[in-house]
Amino acid sequence: MNLKDIANRRFGRLVAIRPTDQIRHHTRVWLCHCDCGNACLVPLNDLTNKIVRSCGCLSRESRKEKVKMLRKAREKSLVDGTDVSVLISAPDKRSQTGVRGVCPDRGKYRAYITFQGKRHYLGRYEKPEDAAKARQQAEDRLWGEFFEKHPELKEGKKDIGKKFG
Ligand SMILES: [Zn+2]
Numbered sequence: 436m437n438l439k440d441i442a443n444r445r446f447g448r449l450v451a452i453r454p455t456d457q458i459r460h461h462t463r464v465w466l467c468h469c470d471c472g473n474a475c476l477v478p479l480n481d482l483t484n485k486i487v488r489s490c491g492c493l494s495r496e497s498r499k500e501k502v503k504m505l506r507k508a509r510e511k512s513l514v515d516g517t518d519v520s521v522l523i524s525a526p527d528k529r530s531q532t533g534v535r536g537v538c539p540d541r542g543k544y545r546a547y548i549t550f551q552g553k554r555h556y557l558g559r560y561e562k563p564e565d566a567a568k569a570r571q572q573a574e575d576r577l578w579g580e581f582f583e584k585h586p587e588l589k590e591g592k593k594d595i596g597k598k599f600g
Pocket residue numbers: 448469470471472473489490491492493
């Protein structure tokens with residue numbers, strides 16, 4: 436049993452006030468004051484091991500913040516139902532050819548493009564360059580109109596162009 440005196444010590448948002456007569460997890464439970472105005476009971480070990488840093492308001496806030504951020508990121512990357520983050524991201528690291536939308540297929544190279552949730556096959560080619568070219572043309576065709584409507588997203592598109600040479 437730990438009788439260590441932690442009165443007035445700060446642990447995150449909590450300040451230990453006084454020990455209670457409760458024992459939890461083999462350690463003394465302390466009455467703490469949280470910066471948000473709440474009081475709570477926390478076992479001493481949870482305080483010193485930094486397991487508990489607030490009355491619960493901290494994790495509530497960060498959870499809320501996370502949800503907000505996720506929603507924002509999603510709203511930002513979805514324009515007209517198009518996942519812009521896919522359009523402007525680098526080639527898939529798992530891609531076997533290093534070129535987005537081109538994969539080896541029975542000794543040849545198959546080109547495809549995913550646009551607004553649909554996958555379009557663009558044919559099979561002897562050379563990866565040709566498959567990449569087909570993919571580039573499909574990008575220009577499918578995304579051209581899209582970027583005309585959303586010129587602010589064109590910046591990211593330029594980087595894709597570079598990758599296809
Ligand atoms: Zn609190």
